[in-house]
Amino acid sequence: MTLLAAETTTTPRTTWNAPDRAEPAAPVGHGICGGHHGEILQGAFRVAGEEVRALITLPMPDKTAEATVRILPEPGKISVPAGKTKAAAAARLTLGHLGLDSGCEISLRNDIPASLGMGSSTADVVATIRAVGDSVGQRLPGAVVARLAVEAETAADSIMYPGSVPLFAHREGRILETLGPELPPLLVLGFKLDVAGIDTLEMRPARYTREEKARLGVLLAAARHAIGTGDPVLLGKVASASAAVNQRFIERPLLPELTRLARRAGAVGVQIAHSGSVAGVLFDAREPLRAAGAASRCRDELSRLGIDQAYLFSPYENYRQGGRQ
Amino acid sequence: MNRGLGNYSDAIALPKLIKLGPNLIGAAFSLMKLVPARYILHKATETGQLEAGGKIVETTSGTFGLALAIESALHGWDLTLVSDPVIDAQFASRLAGMGARLDIVTEPAPGGGYQQPRIDRVEELLKEYPEAFCPQQYTNPDNPRSYAVVAEHLVDSLGAVDTLIGPVGSGGSMSGTARFLRQVNSDMLAVGVDTHHSVIFGQPDGPRALRGLGNSLMPANVDHSTFDEVHWISNGHAAHATRGLHRSHAAFMGPTSGAAYFVAAWHARAHPDRLHVVMLPDEGHRYHATVYDDEWFAANAEAPPDEPRTVGSPLEGLRDWCRFEWNRRPSPAELTAVGAAQ
Ligand SMILES: Cc1ncc(COP(=O)(O)O)c(C=O)c1O
Numbered sequence: 001m002t003l004l005a006a007e008t009t010t011t012p013r014t015t016w017n018a019p020d021r022a023e024p025a026a027p028v029g030h031g032i033c034g035g036h037h038g039e040i041l042q043g044a045f046r047v048a049g050e051e052v053r054a055l056i057t058l059p060m061p062d063k064t065a066e067a068t069v070r071i072l073p074e075p076g077k078i079s080v081p082a083g084k085t086k087a088a089a090a091a092r093l094t095l096g097h098l099g100l101d102s103g104c105e106i107s108l109r110n111d112i113p114a115s116l117g118m119g120s121s122t123a124d125v126v127a128t129i130r131a132v133g134d135s136v137g138q139r140l141p142g143a144v145v146a147r148l149a150v151e152a153e154t155a156a157d158s159i160m161y162p163g164s165v166p167l168f169a170h171r172e173g174r175i176l177e178t179l180g181p182e183l184p185p186l187l188v189l190g191f192k193l194d195v196a197g198i199d200t201l202e203m204r205p206a207r208y209t210r211e212e213k214a215r216l217g218v219l220l221a222a223a224r225h226a227i228g229t230g231d232p233v234l235l236g237k238v239a240s241a242s243a244a245v246n247q248r249f250i251e252r253p254l255l256p257e258l259t260r261l262a263r264r265a266g267a268v269g270v271q272i273a274h275s276g277s278v279a280g281v282l283f284d285a286r287e288p289l290r291a292a293g294a295a296s297r298c299r300d301e302l303s304r305l306g307i308d309q310a311y312l313f314s315p316y317e318n319y320r321q322g323g324r325q
Numbered sequence: 326m327n328r329g330l331g332n333y334s335d336a337i338a339l340p341k342l343i344k345l346g347p348n349l350i351g352a353a354f355s356l357m358k359l360v361p362a363r364y365i366l367h368k369a370t371e372t373g374q375l376e377a378g379g380k381i382v383e384t385t386s387g388t389f390g391l392a393l394a395i396e397s398a399l400h401g402w403d404l405t406l407v408s409d410p411v412i413d414a415q416f417a418s419r420l421a422g423m424g425a426r427l428d429i430v431t432e433p434a435p436g437g438g439y440q441q442p443r444i445d446r447v448e449e450l451l452k453e454y455p456e457a458f459c460p461q462q463y464t465n466p467d468n469p470r471s472y473a474v475v476a477e478h479l480v481d482s483l484g485a486v487d488t489l490i491g492p493v494g495s496g497g498s499m500s501g502t503a504r505f506l507r508q509v510n511s512d513m514l515a516v517g518v519d520t521h522h523s524v525i526f527g528q529p530d531g532p533r534a535l536r537g538l539g540n541s542l543m544p545a546n547v548d549h550s551t552f553d554e555v556h557w558i559s560n561g562h563a564a565h566a567t568r569g570l571h572r573s574h575a576a577f578m579g580p581t582s583g584a585a586y587f588v589a590a591w592h593a594r595a596h597p598d599r600l601h602v603v604m605l606p607d608e609g610h611r612y613h614a615t616v617y618d619d620e621w622f623a624a625n626a627e628a629p630p631d632e633p634r635t636v637g638s639p640l641e642g643l644r645d646w647c648r649f650e651w652n653r654r655p656s657p658a659e660l661t662a663v664g665a666a667q
Contacts, residue, residue: 210368214473215508220480222509234484236510 013296017197026069033123035112035192036159036317037280038273040235041223043216044208045167047176049211053205054169056223056304057119057158057317058280064111065123069131072171077187084108090125090152094132094140094151097148103222104132116192118275119157125149126160146173163281165168167220171205180227183316184235185285186268189295191302191310193252193277206249212272215245236268237318239282243272250275257305265298285314330376334359340479340605345574349593349601350473350483352475353576357606358462360496361390364471365460366400382450384443386412387537387606389462389495390420398423403645405457407446409439415664416611426484462495463544468502476505479602485510488596489590490580491604492538493517493525496547498604514599516552516592517651518585520563526649527639527657534560534625537581537606541602552640552651557642558584561627564616567609568626571617577609580616587629 003093019098042055069091072079080088084106091104106128112120129148133140140148158168158175165183166175178249180247210218219238225234240250243255252258252272262281281298283291292312299310340352340357352656354360369375378401383393385406397404405426408417415527417427428450430442451457462468479486479502486506491499503515522531523539526549530541558566560580567583570576577582582605617619633648639660642649654660 210467211470214470216478216479216506217473218505221477222484224481225484229484233510237485241416241508249475 013204026073027129027135029069029071029133029135030066031127031132031134032064032066033130034059034061035065035123035128035161036060036119036157037188037212037278037313038117038271038276039242040239041216041219042274043219043242043245044106044206045176045216045220046213052169052176053171054167055158055274055324056165056167056179059159060112060188060190060313061315062313063112063118065108065120065144067127067131068107069128069135069196070105071100071135072103072105073210073247074103079105081106081108082149083262084119084124086153087124087128091132091150093148094129097144098133100132100136100140102265104135106131113192113231116278117273118278119159121153121324122149122157122159125152126292129160138176143175146175149173177224179224184226184230186232186235186315187283187285187288187291187295188271188280188313188315189267189283189298189302189310190278190280190313191307193254193272193279196241206246208245212248215241219245232282232286232314233268234283235323236282238269239271240269242274243270243279244254246272254279254305261298261305265301267298268273268292285316334363334395334399336362338474340475342479342482342548343574343576343605345570346587346590346593346601348365348597348599349589349603350583351574351576351589351603351605352479353578353582353605355608356388356392356395357498357604358387358389358392359395360475361462361468361471362396362460363466364388365462365467366393366396366402366458368467369458369460370446375402375458378403378450380454381464382407382447382454382457382459383409384447384460386416389460389544390425391416393423394420394423394425397425401488405450407443407450409433409443411439412610413614438541441578445644452456456503462497463542463546465546468497468505468546469548472498473505474499475502476508479506480509483602486513486582486602487599487601488514488516488601489604490516490585490592490593490601491518492585493519493536493547494540494581495544496525500546500548500551502604503547515551516554516556516586517552517589518556518558518581519558520584521557521643523557525657526552526557526651528557528643530638535563535580537579537582549651549657550653550655553653555639555649555651556588556633557639557647557649558587558626558629560627560660561625561646561647562587562646564622564626565628567612567616570623571609578605579607579612581606582614588633593635598643624641 037058037060040056040058044053078088085215114120158166163180167177223238258270267281268284269282285291337355340354343351343353345351364416381404384407390406409430429447441617461520477581520539521533522533562582563584566587567580585603587609593601629646635648636642
């Protein structure tokens with residue numbers, strides 16, 4: 001379902017005290033949230049003298065979760081589709097945050113592949129939080145959504161901040177720094193790695209050496225410059241180098257081969273979902289036709305490696321996201 | 326590095342970035358050696374090797390000693406610097422003014438020079454005070470590693486750098502900065518600037534007039550595989566270039582900066598499509614009686630030629646402005662062997 005279709009099917013918002021109706025209809029809210037494709041950069045960074053774990057997410061706006069919430073008069077009654085317990089927790093927290101003494105019924109549609117580290121469950125949570133807010137006519141700020149989302153599922157991605165590229169402290173749910181309004185023009189050729197996804201929260205935080213921390217600091221500076229100046233080439237280097245740092249913690253045996261392949265294909269870098277099981281080859285999209293040509297040649301090379309389910313997307317359309325927010 | 330309000334050292338540790346040409350940026354440090362001094366001492370406090378009010382011992386008569394003295398004054402450490410009679414009186418009084426103790430070695434080594442006697446004196450002091458911390462800038466891997474903050478600063482402001490040029494003494498600044506810059510541009514060229522009769526890039530040891538760069542012992546912190554190209558510059562040429570940097574860009578820097586700037590300007594002219602960064606390690610204040618003194622200048626400075634002489638071996642580069650394609654060789658050993666056989 002596309003974003004537009006989703007908006008047209010939304011039930012018109014009704015307020016609690018609709019004066020010209022005898023019987024107010026139950027308030028309904030709608031929320032949407034895009035998925036992501038793992039991280040461009042992840043590590044521990046020194047921020048104002050403190051060491052903080054943080055990441056820069058690669059958004060994937062083509063894939064979305066949408067939530068529709070119908071407020072129920074029964075306090076505490078939360079009804080969710082089977083298995084969506086994190087969304088239920090998110091709804092409960094958001095109702096509490098808004099001071100609403102009521103329940104709700106949540107329906108969800110989600111086409112973000114689950115268990116690959118693409119933010120599928122975070123997107124359910126964020127869409128639900130937004131939908132609950134929307135049901136009472138509130139557009140919850142990103143920081144509030146982030147805090148509620150982190151509370152509902154312990155850690156989260158930064159996909160609740162459409163229209164900005166944050167350096168996001170994922171274990172704390174706060175933005176350390178906004179690096180810019182959008183990523184540089186990139187075309188991503190993504191694919192599933194033949195490895196199991198790893199639960200970000202279950203995993204012990206990586207213990208970086210001094211040398212790795214020193215390197216990560218430089219990569220963050222490079223990301224800041226690349227995003228600030230719209231330089232896809234430099235950002236590609238950041239992604240490749242961060243993927244290389246991550247090898248010591250979660251090794252992707254394919255990475256060296258991917259790196260060679262990307263170089264041959266004229267790509268700007270290789271991106272890895274640091275705790276997920278997708279990867280991407282990044283192309284400079286400042287010349288879209290050239291990028292598309294290079295990506296298509298690269299797709300052929302990937303299929304020679306046995307990867308034939310590759311897909312293309314553009315992360316920088318992300319600021320369209322956010323549904324009615 | 327802390328970007329908020331901080332002490333003197335916090336405020337001056339990072340270089341100012343100065344445009345010296347269309348494709349040449351100077352990284353002008355007030356005192357470059359604050360970078361390794363801060364990192365090494367901070368780590369020593371974290372690991373418990375250096376306690377509040379603790380003792381620090383190091384051999385240096387140069388800028389690393391000044392950086393240690395600044396940090397020690399700010400943090401209350403008890404610093405002893407082992408030096409020799411060559412140390413100038415103004416510099417000694419600046420160190421003493423911050424509470425550093427100077428331990429002057431008076432007997433040169435049998436073959437001349439004070440480097441070995443100074444190292445021996447440090448050994449003695451460390452035996453006497455086993456709890457003292459010795460930063461060891463020539464061998465401590467945290468010296469090069471500390472330059473990640475400089476690479477951060479450069480990359481944050483400039484993005485990818487194409488060519489890095491700088492003087493080589495302990496090797497820490499060039500080996501470290503290049504290593505970190507290459508993370509985002511593995512093709513970056515690193516150009517080392519040395520002086521004749523320094524052993525670092527395979528020349529035989531001998532008297533060197535240009536101080537601050539070069540060495541008569543091989544420092545472990547020189548990672549030879551960093552360097553694509555090496556230049557040897559004389560004291561006279563460096564002095565001339567230092568004055569030139571001051572005259573044309575108003576940058577008041579020391580002679581190792583002048584030497585590096587001279588090589589960098591030549592490189593930048595030859596490669597107009599590449600972004601060059603040159604390391605300028607200290608300011609001119611210590612050199613009023615030399616480079617910036619007209620009488621000294623008239624007697625010692627010499628205008629360098631427009632082009633370097635490209636040599637096939639370090640041993641052919643014992644005079645003039647020479648350039649050698651080092652090609653990231655891991656060590657000078659095989660070169661000197663070949664050179665000696667010729
Ligand atoms: C003035 C000056 N320039 C250059 C250098 C060389 O730097 P490095 O020791 O990092 O190679 C030094 C080192 O002491 C120095 O004092």
